Amino acid sequence: MLKITRKVEYALIALRHFQNQEKDKLTSAKEMSKAYGIPQELLAKILQRLARENIVDAVKGPAGGYKLAVDPKTINMTKFFEIMEGPMGIMDCYFDSGCEQLQSCNIRTPLNRINDSIRSMFDNMTLADITY
Amino acid sequence: MLKITRKVEYALIALRHFQNQEKDKLTSAKEMSKAYGIPQELLAKILQRLARENIVDAVKGPAGGYKLAVDPKTINMTKFFEIMEGPMGIMDCYFDSGCEQLQSCNIRTPLNRINDSIRSMFDNMTLADITY
DNA sequence: TTATATACGACTATATTAGTCGTAAATCAT
DNA sequence: ATGATTTACGACTAATATAGTCGTATATAA
Structure with missing residues:
Protein backbone atom coordinates (compact mmCIF):
# COMPACT_ATOMS: atom_id res chain seq x y z
CA MET A 1 0.00 0.00 0.00
CA ALA A 69 25.51 12.67 -16.06
CA VAL A 70 23.11 15.47 -15.17
CA ASP A 71 22.35 17.91 -12.44
CA PRO A 72 19.76 16.21 -10.19
CA LYS A 73 17.91 19.51 -10.05
CA THR A 74 16.83 18.97 -13.62
CA ILE A 75 14.97 15.70 -13.08
CA ASN A 76 11.59 15.79 -11.49
CA MET A 77 10.50 12.96 -9.26
CA THR A 78 7.40 11.94 -11.18
CA LYS A 79 9.52 11.47 -14.26
CA PHE A 80 12.13 9.63 -12.24
CA PHE A 81 9.61 7.22 -10.74
CA GLU A 82 8.13 6.53 -14.13
CA ILE A 83 11.54 5.89 -15.62
CA MET A 84 12.17 3.29 -12.95
CA GLU A 85 8.75 1.73 -12.63
CA GLY A 86 6.45 2.81 -15.40
CA PRO A 87 3.20 4.71 -14.92
CA MET A 88 2.63 5.95 -11.39
CA GLY A 89 -0.97 6.06 -10.20
CA ILE A 90 -2.70 4.98 -7.04
CA MET A 91 -5.09 2.95 -9.20
CA ASP A 92 -4.64 1.45 -12.62
CA CYS A 93 -7.61 3.11 -14.23
CA TYR A 94 -5.74 6.40 -14.07
CA PHE A 95 -3.93 5.12 -17.16
CA ASP A 96 -5.59 1.88 -18.22
CA SER A 97 -9.07 1.90 -19.61
CA GLY A 98 -9.56 -1.84 -19.30
CA CYS A 99 -11.63 -1.75 -16.15
CA GLU A 100 -14.80 -3.84 -16.23
CA GLN A 101 -16.32 -1.95 -13.37
CA LEU A 102 -16.03 1.49 -14.90
CA GLN A 103 -19.79 1.74 -15.37
CA SER A 104 -20.60 1.19 -11.76
CA CYS A 105 -17.46 2.73 -10.28
CA ASN A 106 -18.36 5.52 -7.94
CA ILE A 107 -14.95 6.54 -6.68
CA ARG A 108 -13.01 7.27 -9.82
CA THR A 109 -13.30 11.02 -9.67
CA PRO A 110 -12.20 11.50 -6.06
CA LEU A 111 -9.35 9.03 -6.45
CA ASN A 112 -8.21 10.89 -9.52
CA ARG A 113 -8.06 14.04 -7.44
CA ILE A 114 -5.87 12.31 -4.89
CA ASN A 115 -3.72 10.95 -7.64
CA ASP A 116 -3.29 14.40 -9.09
CA SER A 117 -2.27 15.71 -5.69
CA ILE A 118 0.40 13.08 -5.28
CA ARG A 119 1.67 13.57 -8.79
CA SER A 120 1.84 17.29 -8.43
CA MET A 121 3.68 16.90 -5.15
CA PHE A 122 6.31 14.85 -6.98
CA ASP A 123 6.22 17.09 -10.03
CA ASN A 124 7.32 19.93 -7.81
CA MET A 125 10.22 17.95 -6.46
CA THR A 126 13.50 17.14 -8.13
CA LEU A 127 16.02 14.42 -7.55
CA ALA A 128 18.11 17.01 -5.78
CA ASP A 129 15.47 17.33 -3.06
CA ILE A 130 16.12 13.73 -2.18
CA THR A 131 19.74 13.33 -2.87
CA TYR A 132 20.78 16.40 -0.91
CA MET B 1 4.46 1.38 -6.78
CA ALA B 69 -22.45 4.25 11.55
CA VAL B 70 -20.60 7.55 11.55
CA ASP B 71 -20.38 10.76 9.65
CA PRO B 72 -17.59 10.25 7.08
CA LYS B 73 -16.36 13.74 7.93
CA THR B 74 -15.11 12.40 11.24
CA ILE B 75 -12.72 9.81 9.84
CA ASN B 76 -9.43 10.94 8.43
CA MET B 77 -7.94 9.11 5.53
CA THR B 78 -4.65 8.16 7.15
CA LYS B 79 -6.57 6.45 9.90
CA PHE B 80 -8.86 4.83 7.37
CA PHE B 81 -5.99 3.44 5.30
CA GLU B 82 -4.33 2.10 8.40
CA ILE B 83 -7.53 0.45 9.57
CA MET B 84 -7.77 -1.35 6.26
CA GLU B 85 -4.13 -2.10 5.57
CA GLY B 86 -1.99 -1.47 8.59
CA PRO B 87 0.87 1.03 8.77
CA MET B 88 1.12 3.30 5.76
CA GLY B 89 4.59 4.40 4.74
CA ILE B 90 6.43 4.58 1.45
CA MET B 91 9.17 2.48 2.99
CA ASP B 92 9.07 0.00 5.84
CA CYS B 93 11.75 1.65 7.94
CA TYR B 94 9.32 4.46 8.66
CA PHE B 95 7.84 2.06 11.21
CA ASP B 96 10.08 -1.00 11.34
CA SER B 97 13.50 -0.76 12.75
CA GLY B 98 14.65 -4.12 11.42
CA CYS B 99 16.58 -2.77 8.45
CA GLU B 100 20.08 -4.22 8.01
CA GLN B 101 21.19 -1.35 5.87
CA LEU B 102 20.34 1.40 8.30
CA GLN B 103 23.99 2.17 8.93
CA SER B 104 24.81 2.84 5.34
CA CYS B 105 21.41 4.15 4.30
CA ASN B 106 21.75 7.61 2.87
CA ILE B 107 18.17 8.34 1.87
CA ARG B 108 16.22 7.78 5.03
CA THR B 109 15.83 11.41 5.97
CA PRO B 110 14.58 12.68 2.62
CA LEU B 111 12.21 9.74 2.23
CA ASN B 112 10.84 10.42 5.66
CA ARG B 113 10.10 13.95 4.56
CA ILE B 114 8.17 12.64 1.57
CA ASN B 115 6.37 10.22 3.77
CA ASP B 116 5.37 12.98 6.13
CA SER B 117 4.04 14.99 3.21
CA ILE B 118 1.89 12.15 2.00
CA ARG B 119 0.64 11.38 5.48
CA SER B 120 -0.21 14.98 6.18
CA MET B 121 -2.03 15.19 2.89
CA PHE B 122 -4.21 12.29 3.98
CA ASP B 123 -4.43 13.54 7.54
CA ASN B 124 -6.08 16.64 6.18
CA MET B 125 -8.61 14.64 4.26
CA THR B 126 -11.65 12.82 5.56
CA LEU B 127 -13.64 9.98 4.15
CA ALA B 128 -16.19 12.55 3.13
CA ASP B 129 -13.75 14.10 0.70
CA ILE B 130 -13.75 10.84 -1.18
CA THR B 131 -17.24 9.63 -0.76
CA TYR B 132 -18.87 12.89 -1.81
C1' DT C 1 -37.29 -24.75 11.57
C1' DT C 2 -35.78 -22.82 7.45
C1' DA C 3 -33.81 -19.27 4.72
C1' DT C 4 -30.92 -15.37 4.81
C1' DA C 5 -27.49 -12.65 6.51
C1' DT C 6 -23.24 -11.44 9.19
C1' DA C 7 -18.59 -13.22 11.43
C1' DC C 8 -14.25 -15.10 10.88
C1' DG C 9 -10.28 -17.90 10.20
C1' DA C 10 -7.90 -20.96 7.06
C1' DC C 11 -6.79 -21.82 2.66
C1' DT C 12 -5.52 -21.28 -2.46
C1' DA C 13 -4.47 -18.63 -6.55
C1' DT C 14 -2.49 -14.86 -8.80
C1' DA C 15 0.38 -10.96 -9.45
C1' DT C 16 4.12 -8.21 -8.25
C1' DT C 17 8.58 -7.53 -6.68
C1' DA C 18 13.17 -9.06 -5.69
C1' DG C 19 17.00 -11.35 -6.84
C1' DT C 20 20.04 -14.63 -9.82
C1' DC C 21 22.33 -16.42 -13.82
C1' DG C 22 24.40 -16.82 -18.34
C1' DT C 23 26.38 -14.64 -22.01
C1' DA C 24 28.17 -10.85 -24.77
C1' DA C 25 30.93 -6.83 -25.56
C1' DA C 26 34.09 -3.07 -24.34
C1' DT C 27 38.50 -1.71 -22.33
C1' DC C 28 42.72 -1.68 -19.90
C1' DA C 29 47.23 -3.74 -18.50
C1' DT C 30 50.63 -7.00 -19.37
C1' DA D 1 46.96 -11.51 -28.13
C1' DT D 2 45.19 -12.73 -23.55
C1' DG D 3 43.25 -12.37 -19.19
C1' DA D 4 41.02 -9.62 -15.80
C1' DT D 5 37.50 -6.32 -15.05
C1' DT D 6 33.50 -3.99 -15.97
C1' DT D 7 29.13 -2.63 -18.28
C1' DA D 8 24.84 -4.50 -21.00
C1' DC D 9 20.92 -7.20 -21.16
C1' DG D 10 17.52 -10.73 -21.35
C1' DA D 11 15.75 -14.93 -19.29
C1' DC D 12 14.91 -17.20 -15.35
C1' DT D 13 13.73 -18.35 -10.34
C1' DA D 14 12.45 -17.13 -5.63
C1' DA D 15 10.01 -14.61 -2.33
C1' DT D 16 6.35 -11.81 -0.92
C1' DA D 17 2.08 -9.44 -1.13
C1' DT D 18 -2.43 -9.16 -2.81
C1' DA D 19 -6.74 -11.11 -4.26
C1' DG D 20 -10.07 -14.28 -3.92
C1' DT D 21 -12.42 -18.74 -2.07
C1' DC D 22 -14.27 -21.96 1.24
C1' DG D 23 -16.10 -24.00 5.46
C1' DT D 24 -18.30 -23.35 9.47
C1' DA D 25 -20.56 -20.83 13.16
C1' DT D 26 -24.06 -17.64 14.79
C1' DA D 27 -27.94 -14.42 14.78
C1' DT D 28 -32.62 -13.38 13.36
C1' DA D 29 -36.88 -12.76 10.87
C1' DA D 30 -40.72 -15.17 8.94
Whole structure:
Protein backbone atom coordinates (compact mmCIF):
# COMPACT_ATOMS: atom_id res chain seq x y z
CA MET A 1 0.00 0.00 0.00
CA LEU A 2 1.62 3.22 -1.22
CA LYS A 3 5.12 1.82 -1.03
CA ILE A 4 8.07 2.63 -3.19
CA THR A 5 9.92 -0.40 -4.53
CA ARG A 6 13.47 -1.42 -3.86
CA LYS A 7 14.31 -0.61 -7.44
CA VAL A 8 13.51 3.02 -6.73
CA GLU A 9 15.06 2.90 -3.31
CA TYR A 10 18.34 1.52 -4.62
CA ALA A 11 18.38 4.00 -7.45
CA LEU A 12 18.02 6.84 -4.97
CA ILE A 13 20.77 5.45 -2.76
CA ALA A 14 23.03 5.26 -5.79
CA LEU A 15 22.24 8.77 -6.91
CA ARG A 16 22.76 10.17 -3.48
CA HIS A 17 26.06 8.33 -3.37
CA PHE A 18 27.24 10.07 -6.51
CA GLN A 19 26.42 13.41 -5.00
CA ASN A 20 28.60 12.78 -1.98
CA GLN A 21 31.35 11.96 -4.35
CA GLU A 22 33.87 14.01 -6.31
CA LYS A 23 32.16 15.15 -9.46
CA ASP A 24 33.75 12.83 -12.00
CA LYS A 25 34.80 9.99 -9.76
CA LEU A 26 33.56 6.65 -11.08
CA THR A 27 31.96 4.08 -8.82
CA SER A 28 31.44 0.51 -9.99
CA ALA A 29 28.34 -1.53 -9.26
CA LYS A 30 30.50 -3.88 -7.25
CA GLU A 31 31.93 -1.24 -4.92
CA MET A 32 28.57 0.30 -4.37
CA SER A 33 26.81 -2.99 -3.72
CA LYS A 34 29.34 -3.70 -1.01
CA ALA A 35 29.13 -0.27 0.52
CA TYR A 36 25.35 -0.32 0.86
CA GLY A 37 24.60 -4.03 1.16
CA ILE A 38 22.65 -4.25 -2.08
CA PRO A 39 22.76 -7.36 -4.30
CA GLN A 40 25.28 -6.60 -6.98
CA GLU A 41 23.42 -7.86 -10.04
CA LEU A 42 20.30 -6.05 -9.03
CA LEU A 43 22.10 -2.79 -8.45
CA ALA A 44 23.91 -3.28 -11.73
CA LYS A 45 20.65 -3.55 -13.61
CA ILE A 46 19.38 -0.42 -11.95
CA LEU A 47 22.52 1.52 -12.83
CA GLN A 48 22.23 0.23 -16.37
CA ARG A 49 18.74 1.63 -16.64
CA LEU A 50 19.89 4.96 -15.25
CA ALA A 51 22.63 4.91 -17.87
CA ARG A 52 20.19 4.13 -20.67
CA GLU A 53 18.16 7.11 -19.55
CA ASN A 54 21.27 9.28 -19.49
CA ILE A 55 20.95 10.07 -15.83
CA VAL A 56 24.35 8.54 -15.24
CA ASP A 57 27.31 7.95 -17.54
CA ALA A 58 28.79 4.47 -17.78
CA VAL A 59 32.42 3.64 -18.44
CA LYS A 60 33.35 0.08 -19.32
CA GLY A 61 36.47 -1.86 -18.56
CA PRO A 62 38.68 -2.18 -15.51
CA ALA A 63 38.46 0.87 -13.30
CA GLY A 64 35.20 1.67 -15.06
CA GLY A 65 31.96 2.48 -13.35
CA TYR A 66 29.27 5.13 -13.21
CA LYS A 67 28.99 8.80 -12.45
CA LEU A 68 26.29 11.40 -12.58
CA ALA A 69 25.51 12.67 -16.06
CA VAL A 70 23.11 15.47 -15.17
CA ASP A 71 22.35 17.91 -12.44
CA PRO A 72 19.76 16.21 -10.19
CA LYS A 73 17.91 19.51 -10.05
CA THR A 74 16.83 18.97 -13.62
CA ILE A 75 14.97 15.70 -13.08
CA ASN A 76 11.59 15.79 -11.49
CA MET A 77 10.50 12.96 -9.26
CA THR A 78 7.40 11.94 -11.18
CA LYS A 79 9.52 11.47 -14.26
CA PHE A 80 12.13 9.63 -12.24
CA PHE A 81 9.61 7.22 -10.74
CA GLU A 82 8.13 6.53 -14.13
CA ILE A 83 11.54 5.89 -15.62
CA MET A 84 12.17 3.29 -12.95
CA GLU A 85 8.75 1.73 -12.63
CA GLY A 86 6.45 2.81 -15.40
CA PRO A 87 3.20 4.71 -14.92
CA MET A 88 2.63 5.95 -11.39
CA GLY A 89 -0.97 6.06 -10.20
CA ILE A 90 -2.70 4.98 -7.04
CA MET A 91 -5.09 2.95 -9.20
CA ASP A 92 -4.64 1.45 -12.62
CA CYS A 93 -7.61 3.11 -14.23
CA TYR A 94 -5.74 6.40 -14.07
CA PHE A 95 -3.93 5.12 -17.16
CA ASP A 96 -5.59 1.88 -18.22
CA SER A 97 -9.07 1.90 -19.61
CA GLY A 98 -9.56 -1.84 -19.30
CA CYS A 99 -11.63 -1.75 -16.15
CA GLU A 100 -14.80 -3.84 -16.23
CA GLN A 101 -16.32 -1.95 -13.37
CA LEU A 102 -16.03 1.49 -14.90
CA GLN A 103 -19.79 1.74 -15.37
CA SER A 104 -20.60 1.19 -11.76
CA CYS A 105 -17.46 2.73 -10.28
CA ASN A 106 -18.36 5.52 -7.94
CA ILE A 107 -14.95 6.54 -6.68
CA ARG A 108 -13.01 7.27 -9.82
CA THR A 109 -13.30 11.02 -9.67
CA PRO A 110 -12.20 11.50 -6.06
CA LEU A 111 -9.35 9.03 -6.45
CA ASN A 112 -8.21 10.89 -9.52
CA ARG A 113 -8.06 14.04 -7.44
CA ILE A 114 -5.87 12.31 -4.89
CA ASN A 115 -3.72 10.95 -7.64
CA ASP A 116 -3.29 14.40 -9.09
CA SER A 117 -2.27 15.71 -5.69
CA ILE A 118 0.40 13.08 -5.28
CA ARG A 119 1.67 13.57 -8.79
CA SER A 120 1.84 17.29 -8.43
CA MET A 121 3.68 16.90 -5.15
CA PHE A 122 6.31 14.85 -6.98
CA ASP A 123 6.22 17.09 -10.03
CA ASN A 124 7.32 19.93 -7.81
CA MET A 125 10.22 17.95 -6.46
CA THR A 126 13.50 17.14 -8.13
CA LEU A 127 16.02 14.42 -7.55
CA ALA A 128 18.11 17.01 -5.78
CA ASP A 129 15.47 17.33 -3.06
CA ILE A 130 16.12 13.73 -2.18
CA THR A 131 19.74 13.33 -2.87
CA TYR A 132 20.78 16.40 -0.91
CA MET B 1 4.46 1.38 -6.78
CA LEU B 2 2.34 3.78 -4.74
CA LYS B 3 -0.86 1.91 -5.39
CA ILE B 4 -3.86 1.54 -3.17
CA THR B 5 -5.10 -2.02 -2.80
CA ARG B 6 -8.44 -3.43 -3.84
CA LYS B 7 -9.30 -3.83 -0.20
CA VAL B 8 -9.18 -0.07 0.18
CA GLU B 9 -10.77 0.50 -3.18
CA TYR B 10 -13.73 -1.76 -2.40
CA ALA B 11 -14.13 -0.23 1.02
CA LEU B 12 -14.36 3.22 -0.54
CA ILE B 13 -16.86 2.04 -3.12
CA ALA B 14 -18.97 0.60 -0.33
CA LEU B 15 -18.80 3.74 1.77
CA ARG B 16 -19.65 5.93 -1.14
CA HIS B 17 -22.55 3.65 -1.85
CA PHE B 18 -23.95 4.19 1.61
CA GLN B 19 -23.79 7.92 1.13
CA ASN B 20 -25.87 7.80 -2.01
CA GLN B 21 -28.38 5.86 -0.03
CA GLU B 22 -31.17 6.79 2.33
CA LYS B 23 -29.61 7.27 5.74
CA ASP B 24 -30.69 4.07 7.47
CA LYS B 25 -31.28 1.84 4.50
CA LEU B 26 -29.44 -1.45 4.85
CA THR B 27 -27.46 -2.95 2.00
CA SER B 28 -26.28 -6.55 2.10
CA ALA B 29 -22.90 -7.70 0.91
CA LYS B 30 -24.64 -9.74 -1.73
CA GLU B 31 -26.57 -6.86 -3.25
CA MET B 32 -23.55 -4.65 -3.26
CA SER B 33 -21.27 -7.25 -4.77
CA LYS B 34 -23.70 -7.59 -7.64
CA ALA B 35 -24.13 -3.90 -8.13
CA TYR B 36 -20.41 -3.19 -8.37
CA GLY B 37 -19.04 -6.47 -9.70
CA ILE B 38 -16.99 -7.22 -6.60
CA PRO B 39 -16.48 -10.81 -5.34
CA GLN B 40 -19.05 -11.30 -2.63
CA GLU B 41 -16.91 -13.02 0.00
CA LEU B 42 -14.19 -10.48 -0.37
CA LEU B 43 -16.55 -7.56 -0.07
CA ALA B 44 -18.17 -9.28 2.91
CA LYS B 45 -14.86 -9.49 4.71
CA ILE B 46 -14.21 -5.84 4.06
CA LEU B 47 -17.61 -4.82 5.36
CA GLN B 48 -17.00 -6.98 8.40
CA ARG B 49 -13.83 -5.14 9.14
CA LEU B 50 -15.58 -1.80 8.72
CA ALA B 51 -18.20 -3.08 11.15
CA ARG B 52 -15.58 -4.16 13.67
CA GLU B 53 -14.14 -0.68 13.51
CA ASN B 54 -17.57 0.81 13.99
CA ILE B 55 -17.52 2.65 10.72
CA VAL B 56 -20.60 0.78 9.61
CA ASP B 57 -23.34 -0.95 11.57
CA ALA B 58 -24.16 -4.55 10.77
CA VAL B 59 -27.56 -6.15 11.07
CA LYS B 60 -27.81 -9.92 10.92
CA GLY B 61 -30.59 -12.09 9.62
CA PRO B 62 -32.80 -11.93 6.55
CA ALA B 63 -33.18 -8.38 5.26
CA GLY B 64 -30.07 -7.56 7.23
CA GLY B 65 -27.05 -5.74 5.89
CA TYR B 66 -24.89 -2.74 6.56
CA LYS B 67 -25.28 1.00 6.89
CA LEU B 68 -23.08 3.90 7.85
CA ALA B 69 -22.45 4.25 11.55
CA VAL B 70 -20.60 7.55 11.55
CA ASP B 71 -20.38 10.76 9.65
CA PRO B 72 -17.59 10.25 7.08
CA LYS B 73 -16.36 13.74 7.93
CA THR B 74 -15.11 12.40 11.24
CA ILE B 75 -12.72 9.81 9.84
CA ASN B 76 -9.43 10.94 8.43
CA MET B 77 -7.94 9.11 5.53
CA THR B 78 -4.65 8.16 7.15
CA LYS B 79 -6.57 6.45 9.90
CA PHE B 80 -8.86 4.83 7.37
CA PHE B 81 -5.99 3.44 5.30
CA GLU B 82 -4.33 2.10 8.40
CA ILE B 83 -7.53 0.45 9.57
CA MET B 84 -7.77 -1.35 6.26
CA GLU B 85 -4.13 -2.10 5.57
CA GLY B 86 -1.99 -1.47 8.59
CA PRO B 87 0.87 1.03 8.77
CA MET B 88 1.12 3.30 5.76
CA GLY B 89 4.59 4.40 4.74
CA ILE B 90 6.43 4.58 1.45
CA MET B 91 9.17 2.48 2.99
CA ASP B 92 9.07 0.00 5.84
CA CYS B 93 11.75 1.65 7.94
CA TYR B 94 9.32 4.46 8.66
CA PHE B 95 7.84 2.06 11.21
CA ASP B 96 10.08 -1.00 11.34
CA SER B 97 13.50 -0.76 12.75
CA GLY B 98 14.65 -4.12 11.42
CA CYS B 99 16.58 -2.77 8.45
CA GLU B 100 20.08 -4.22 8.01
CA GLN B 101 21.19 -1.35 5.87
CA LEU B 102 20.34 1.40 8.30
CA GLN B 103 23.99 2.17 8.93
CA SER B 104 24.81 2.84 5.34
CA CYS B 105 21.41 4.15 4.30
CA ASN B 106 21.75 7.61 2.87
CA ILE B 107 18.17 8.34 1.87
CA ARG B 108 16.22 7.78 5.03
CA THR B 109 15.83 11.41 5.97
CA PRO B 110 14.58 12.68 2.62
CA LEU B 111 12.21 9.74 2.23
CA ASN B 112 10.84 10.42 5.66
CA ARG B 113 10.10 13.95 4.56
CA ILE B 114 8.17 12.64 1.57
CA ASN B 115 6.37 10.22 3.77
CA ASP B 116 5.37 12.98 6.13
CA SER B 117 4.04 14.99 3.21
CA ILE B 118 1.89 12.15 2.00
CA ARG B 119 0.64 11.38 5.48
CA SER B 120 -0.21 14.98 6.18
CA MET B 121 -2.03 15.19 2.89
CA PHE B 122 -4.21 12.29 3.98
CA ASP B 123 -4.43 13.54 7.54
CA ASN B 124 -6.08 16.64 6.18
CA MET B 125 -8.61 14.64 4.26
CA THR B 126 -11.65 12.82 5.56
CA LEU B 127 -13.64 9.98 4.15
CA ALA B 128 -16.19 12.55 3.13
CA ASP B 129 -13.75 14.10 0.70
CA ILE B 130 -13.75 10.84 -1.18
CA THR B 131 -17.24 9.63 -0.76
CA TYR B 132 -18.87 12.89 -1.81
C1' DT C 1 -37.29 -24.75 11.57
C1' DT C 2 -35.78 -22.82 7.45
C1' DA C 3 -33.81 -19.27 4.72
C1' DT C 4 -30.92 -15.37 4.81
C1' DA C 5 -27.49 -12.65 6.51
C1' DT C 6 -23.24 -11.44 9.19
C1' DA C 7 -18.59 -13.22 11.43
C1' DC C 8 -14.25 -15.10 10.88
C1' DG C 9 -10.28 -17.90 10.20
C1' DA C 10 -7.90 -20.96 7.06
C1' DC C 11 -6.79 -21.82 2.66
C1' DT C 12 -5.52 -21.28 -2.46
C1' DA C 13 -4.47 -18.63 -6.55
C1' DT C 14 -2.49 -14.86 -8.80
C1' DA C 15 0.38 -10.96 -9.45
C1' DT C 16 4.12 -8.21 -8.25
C1' DT C 17 8.58 -7.53 -6.68
C1' DA C 18 13.17 -9.06 -5.69
C1' DG C 19 17.00 -11.35 -6.84
C1' DT C 20 20.04 -14.63 -9.82
C1' DC C 21 22.33 -16.42 -13.82
C1' DG C 22 24.40 -16.82 -18.34
C1' DT C 23 26.38 -14.64 -22.01
C1' DA C 24 28.17 -10.85 -24.77
C1' DA C 25 30.93 -6.83 -25.56
C1' DA C 26 34.09 -3.07 -24.34
C1' DT C 27 38.50 -1.71 -22.33
C1' DC C 28 42.72 -1.68 -19.90
C1' DA C 29 47.23 -3.74 -18.50
C1' DT C 30 50.63 -7.00 -19.37
C1' DA D 1 46.96 -11.51 -28.13
C1' DT D 2 45.19 -12.73 -23.55
C1' DG D 3 43.25 -12.37 -19.19
C1' DA D 4 41.02 -9.62 -15.80
C1' DT D 5 37.50 -6.32 -15.05
C1' DT D 6 33.50 -3.99 -15.97
C1' DT D 7 29.13 -2.63 -18.28
C1' DA D 8 24.84 -4.50 -21.00
C1' DC D 9 20.92 -7.20 -21.16
C1' DG D 10 17.52 -10.73 -21.35
C1' DA D 11 15.75 -14.93 -19.29
C1' DC D 12 14.91 -17.20 -15.35
C1' DT D 13 13.73 -18.35 -10.34
C1' DA D 14 12.45 -17.13 -5.63
C1' DA D 15 10.01 -14.61 -2.33
C1' DT D 16 6.35 -11.81 -0.92
C1' DA D 17 2.08 -9.44 -1.13
C1' DT D 18 -2.43 -9.16 -2.81
C1' DA D 19 -6.74 -11.11 -4.26
C1' DG D 20 -10.07 -14.28 -3.92
C1' DT D 21 -12.42 -18.74 -2.07
C1' DC D 22 -14.27 -21.96 1.24
C1' DG D 23 -16.10 -24.00 5.46
C1' DT D 24 -18.30 -23.35 9.47
C1' DA D 25 -20.56 -20.83 13.16
C1' DT D 26 -24.06 -17.64 14.79
C1' DA D 27 -27.94 -14.42 14.78
C1' DT D 28 -32.62 -13.38 13.36
C1' DA D 29 -36.88 -12.76 10.87
C1' DA D 30 -40.72 -15.17 8.94
